[in-house]
Amino acid sequence: MRGKRATPTPPVPQRDAVLEEIIDLIKENERFALTTHLSPEGDALGSALALRLILRRLGKEALILLQDAVPQNLRFLKGAEGIRSPKSLPEQFDPEVWFVLDCANLERAGEALARLVLRSGRPIVNIDHHLDNSNFGQVNYVRQTAAAAQLIFELARALEVIDPEIATSIYAGIVADTDAFRNANTDALALRDAAALMEHGARANEVIVNLYERRTPGELRLLGWTLLHAQIEDSLAWAALSRQTFAELGASHQDTEHLVDTLRTLDGVRVALLFKELDGGRVKVSFRAKGGFKVNEVARHFGGGGHEQAAGCVISGELARVEGMVLAELRRRLDASQP
Numbered sequence: 001m002r003g004k005r006a007t008p009t010p011p012v013p014q015r016d017a018v019l020e021e022i023i024d025l026i027k028e029n030e031r032f033a034l035t036t037h038l039s040p041e042g043d044a045l046g047s048a049l050a051l052r053l054i055l056r057r058l059g060k061e062a063l064i065l066l067q068d069a070v071p072q073n074l075r076f077l078k079g080a081e082g083i084r085s086p087k088s089l090p091e092q093f094d095p096e097v098w099f100v101l102d103c104a105n106l107e108r109a110g111e112a113l114a115r116l117v118l119r120s121g122r123p124i125v126n127i128d129h130h131l132d133n134s135n136f137g138q139v140n141y142v143r144q145t146a147a148a149a150q151l152i153f154e155l156a157r158a159l160e161v162i163d164p165e166i167a168t169s170i171y172a173g174i175v176a177d178t179d180a181f182r183n184a185n186t187d188a189l190a191l192r193d194a195a196a197l198m199e200h201g202a203r204a205n206e207v208i209v210n211l212y213e214r215r216t217p218g219e220l221r222l223l224g225w226t227l228l229h230a231q232i233e234d235s236l237a238w239a240a241l242s243r244q245t246f247a248e249l250g251a252s253h254q255d256t257e258h259l260v261d262t263l264r265t266l267d268g269v270r271v272a273l274l275f276k277e278l279d280g281g282r283v284k285v286s287f288r289a290k291g292g293f294k295v296n297e298v299a300r301h302f303g304g305g306g307h308e309q310a311a312g313c314v315i316s317g318e319l320a321r322v323e324g325m326v327l328a329e330l331r332r333r334l335d336a337s338q339p
């Protein structure tokens, strides 16, 4: 090109290379299995159901397998009734590719699912938004978005497959993980995606009513009990729910979803916690932070994980002992990080 000035070529719009790999896998295969984490909530189910609808629209076979049941308030999402448990596998179940969604590691899908995925020897596509993701897939599409469902939206856009049902599922994922655009992870992209999804026909109000306004009597009684019995000390607020309390209030473990968020609304609280006694001598601890303290580091210390502002872990031991142990560790860390 001597003597001539090279004309600059216009920049080619950059498509995410990992997204391209996923698209190739989708195009080259016919049968897909999808799964997500234990105790599936809006982002997990919204992601899985949206991806299944996308695959079906492309003429592919897609099955969602989950170890735990779909919570009542998420059954409005299209396709939720078709989700299978690993115990009821269809005959000749032989997916060519596994999608594992919204899971920082494969264990999050539960033991039975993890075993099934690994035993199949098929490629795993790991789509997740947790920063501590272990990159356990052959393809790892891990990006820091408010909700994993936004990564499914990226895929839908790249494949040019979207309809009101797909949009509603993805929208539910964003609402769930931002707690209706209130959590600190709510950013411009989450709002832009939400707006774009509404333009694609997402039924925003249906999502809000199902996620927030279908509380059970047990849940409201549990909320009342928790507010009356909450312990408040400096910048901590917490409550401990024994199995006896659940029984007395006629409440189930699914009734606790918003309790810890409510404890965090107290002015001056930096960390809110909920201790929940499970079967088999274990305690589930849920953490919520406000104002920058990273609760996922505390959860990780006890073998759990999650996001900076919302995390959890399960600890073996008696309720009061676990409560004391976690609070001591938390106080130590809070003291070391005065705002």
Ligand SMILES: [Mn+2]
Residues within 6 Å of the ligand: 043, 044, 102, 129, 147, 148, 177
């Ligand atoms: Mn998520």
